[in-house]
Amino acid sequence: xxxxxxxxxxxxxxxxxxxxxxxxxxxxxxxxxxxxxxxxxxxxxxxxxxxxxxxxxxxxxxxxxxxxxxxxxxxxxxxxxxxxxxxxxxxxxxxxxxxxxxxxxxxxxxxxxxxxxxxxxxxxxxxxxxxxxxxxxxxxxxxxxxxxxxxxxxxxxxxxxxxxxxxxxxxxxxxxxxxxxxxxxxxxxxxxxxxxxxxxxxxxxxxxxxxxxxxxxxxxxxxxxxxxxxxxxxxxxxxxxxxxxxxxxxxxxxxxxxxxxxxxxxxxxxxxxxxxxxxxxxxxxxxxxxxxxxxxxxxxxxxxxxxxxxxxxxxxxxxxxxxxxxxxxxxxxxxxxxxxxxxxxxxxxxxxxxxxxxxxxxxxxxxx
Amino acid sequence: xxxxxxxxxxxxxxxxxxxxxxxxxxxxxxxxxxxxxxxxxxxxxxxxxxxxxxxxxxxxxxxxxxxxxxxxxxxxxxxxxxxxxxxxxxxxxxxxxxxxxxxxxxxxxxxxxxxxxxxxxxxxxxxxxxxxxxxxxxxxxxxxxxxxxxxxxxxxxxxxxxxxxxxxxxxxxxxxxxxxxxxxxxxxxxxx
Numbered sequence: 377x378x379x380x381x382x383x384x385x386x387x388x389x390x391x392x393x394x395x396x397x398x399x400x401x402x403x404x405x406x407x408x409x410x411x412x413x414x415x416x417x418x419x420x421x422x423x424x425x426x427x428x429x430x431x432x433x434x435x436x437x438x439x440x441x442x443x444x445x446x447x448x449x450x451x452x453x454x455x456x457x458x459x460x461x462x463x464x465x466x467x468x469x470x471x472x473x474x475x476x477x478x479x480x481x482x483x484x485x486x487x488x489x490x491x492x493x494x495x496x497x498x499x500x501x502x503x504x505x506x507x508x509x510x511x512x513x514x515x516x517x518x519x520x521x522x523x524x525x526x527x528x529x530x531x532x533x534x535x536x537x538x539x540x541x542x543x544x545x546x547x548x549x550x551x552x553x554x555x556x557x558x559x560x561x562x563x564x565x566x567x568x569x570x571x572x573x574x575x576x577x578x579x580x581x582x583x584x585x586x587x588x589x590x591x592x593x594x595x596x597x598x599x600x601x602x603x604x605x606x607x608x609x610x611x612x613x614x615x616x617x618x619x620x621x622x623x624x625x626x627x628x629x630x631x632x633x634x635x636x637x638x639x640x641x642x643x644x645x646x647x648x649x650x651x652x653x654x655x656x657x658x659x660x661x662x663x664x665x666x667x668x669x670x671x672x673x674x675x676x677x678x679x680x681x682x683x684x685x686x687x688x689x690x691x692x693x694x695x696x697x698x699x700x701x702x703x704x705x706x707x708x709x710x711x712x713x714x715x716x717x718x719x720x721x722x723x724x725x726x727x728x729x730x731x732x733x734x735x736x737x738x739x740x741x742x743x744x
Numbered sequence: 745x746x747x748x749x750x751x752x753x754x755x756x757x758x759x760x761x762x763x764x765x766x767x768x769x770x771x772x773x774x775x776x777x778x779x780x781x782x783x784x785x786x787x788x789x790x791x792x793x794x795x796x797x798x799x800x801x802x803x804x805x806x807x808x809x810x811x812x813x814x815x816x817x818x819x820x821x822x823x824x825x826x827x828x829x830x831x832x833x834x835x836x837x838x839x840x841x842x843x844x845x846x847x848x849x850x851x852x853x854x855x856x857x858x859x860x861x862x863x864x865x866x867x868x869x870x871x872x873x874x875x876x877x878x879x880x881x882x883x884x885x886x887x888x889x890x891x892x893x894x895x896x897x898x899x900x901x902x903x904x905x906x907x908x909x910x911x912x913x914x915x916x917x918x919x920x921x922x923x924x925x926x927x928x929x930x931x932x933x934x935x936x
């Protein structure tokens with residue numbers, strides 16, 4: 377790439393890099409640019425620098441090799457983390473390094489492990505079994521496996537067959553990565569739930585959620601938020617379902633009522649702000665959230681209550697119920713907050729914020 | 745031919761409808777949808793930069809997560825430039841530096857225990873699959889690598905890099921010069 381040093385040289389070649397990095401300006405820059413146009417040695421050096429940069433850029437893949445599902449999963453995790461900071465402004469300072477806690481926890485475990493190694497050196501190492509927060513039932517023909525994946529996340533791989541899964545969650549503040557079920561054509565992320573998933577060798581054919589909520593991500597399709605009572609089956613491919621990554625937030629809300637497997641599933645509804653003639657839940661939710669951020673707690677509480685009335689089955693309903701409690705708590709309306717907390721527990725008995733809601737209900741005077 | 749393009753390559757989705765400053769304004773107001781838009785638009789750039797620097801998929805996930813959350817936190821201080829990308833890359837570089845410091849302390853602590861194996865901060869998985877330039881990049885020190893990538897691949901100017909990494913601009917120039925020299929030497933030796 378670099379020519380031999382015995383070739384032509386120039387006394388101003390040191391300025392080639394200076395020009396590239398903006399170290400020379402004004403008249404000096406113009407002078408060197410004129411020189412560069414007529415000096416083969418400097419032009420050669422400049423070309424070598426550009427070649428190096430081009431080679432480095434070529435090693436980048438522009439994200440094309442990014443695992444689509446991984447990026448979507450991380451998007452969900454990011455928005456959930458942002459949501460937590462939205463309702464707990466006091467925790468804002470910890471935003472800058474949220475992963476620190478996740479690094480420190482393994483670090484503490486590693487220290488413990490190191491101590492054990494020092495104590496019991498010479499003993500054979502044993503591959504630890506997965507901790508197994510999930511209880512899994514499979515039918516006789518199911519092919520599946522489980523492991524602890526990266527970051528301590530429990531992963532279940534379903535090749536084909538039926539799995540019935542129940543996951544115990546320690547609470548909203550647990551900070552654990554949700555269970556991941558890897559499917560032939562995508563993945564399913566548990567957000568605190570009991571559910572059944574069926575797949576054949578190539579496709580996911582059914583997901584039925586009994587309690588809580590899961591997020592289903594199939595390759596080339598937007599994420600699907602499936603809640604308690606939902607019974608999801610794949611739809612025939614439709615042009616509107618193939619959304620670009622930017623539309624990943626668009627949620628397909630499947631039939632809210634369980635569909636018998638023998639009957640074709642009702643076509644999925646696609647919620648987009650533009651397509652809806654009724655009040656846009658997203659707009660209303662954002663308005664209510666903005667009121668909460670602005671400290672207009674009474675207005676926020678009313679807006680979230682209205683949201684719950686008008687969009688009771690919306691995927692954001694649980695968020696709205698929780699944020700309403702926060703607004704009431706900040707207003708100092710202890711009795712109303714307790715009532716709202718009771719409503720939350722009744723409506724979302726396995727909601728992933730239940731533990732925090734119950735804590736707030738017990739301590740009405742504390743800021744979250 | 746001689747000077748770098750100010751912004752490097754155009755990022756995907758450059759022709760999007762909503763300008764970045766508008767997204768940042770909404771994000772500063774607590775709009776989580778804006779964070780989703782920002783992520784969709786720039787996550788690949790940030791992930792790509794971090795992947796090049798750390799070569800560890802888990803680190804890329806965590807650092808990207810941290811960078812976007814930090815961006816959300818300081819969205820109100822965004823300077824209004826048309827593209828957020830250099831700004832996000834700068835935040836990602838800071839996250840990287842903090843992580844390195846933290847791991848440095850942790851390694852020192854582990855070493856003090858004696859006899860314990862210390863974890864590698866840069867496992868460099870997939871090393872064999874990298875190109876010559878990729879291997880050469882991994883062979884130079886992380887500060888030089890980060891500076892070089894910010895300048896030559898992500899298109900940040902030297903003052904922007906200095907501000908993002910909180911180092912004097914002279915240090916940026918020195919690192920760039922050293923990185924180029926070492927990369928060229930590595931590539932020359934691999935060609936022989």
